[in-house]
Amino acid sequence: MPRVVVDVMLKPEILDPQGQAVANALPRLGVSDVASVRIGRRIEIEFTGEPDLDRAREIADKLLANPVIEDFTVRLVEADETAGARS
């Protein structure tokens, strides 16, 4: 069964201290060509029936993302592309 994947990212204008901390650690790995890192959250939703993108959008807007600081995208993926299928 396909799943709905919701990606939640901090809005570009919101400071991402976690991403900055990761970016600052990269030179210690010998990586010097990364300009910036931003960290977000990926949520996979499995519906009991057919995946419902509109419903997923509503869930994302009301709960998964805080529209004051975050943007989200909603998309359908086949089950074998999701983390649940890999594990």
Next chain:
Amino acid sequence: MTARVGVVTFPGSLDDGDAARAVRVAGAEPVRLWHGDPSLHGVDAVVLPGGFSYGDYLRCGAIARFAPVMETLVDAARGGLPVLGICNGFQILCEAHLLPGALTRNQHLHFRNRDQFLRIETAGTAWTNAFQPGQEVLIPVKNGEGCYVADPATLDQLEAEGRVVARYISGNPNGSQRDIAAVTNEAGNVVGIMPHPEHAVEALTGPSLDGLGFFTSVLKHLVGTPA
């Protein structure tokens, strides 16, 4: 008649006991409210205490916002019920859209736990009328996600309307925009504050007694409110 001030306990609340004690020290009757009970039991005001409601999974306050008690509380707050959100309570009020903006990870990523000087910017709220505008107070701050953010237009509006309630002075502990430590809604009955006034009400345990003013303010406010 003694005012009855509700203190909500969510799973993961930490400071509900201290908040209830602060209410008592201020001279009101604390009423313990439960997250799963939609009834406010006729209280005159409500405190949302600090802690980690519902484990703060997803985002701080994001899940608490949907607790049965919050549905009632949001309506009551829109109707003028005084509500004070402290720390996690502030996060819940923002998630519930009773207050603008959001609280994000401290900019330096460290938890901050210290006594903090604040300047009370407005005495025009239900929770700060016992203070003088410009008064400096010392209150403990303890948070990991206390960095107040909002878009510039919202911040300008808050400033223009006198809705920045308190600002950090002598050092900003979390990177909050414009050093904002507390804000209020348009009507002034809902206040969110990141530091903990309930920890500064007794000489034995607090750095000052400055926190008491928030709780005596609401009593003053309730006396002045026609029933």
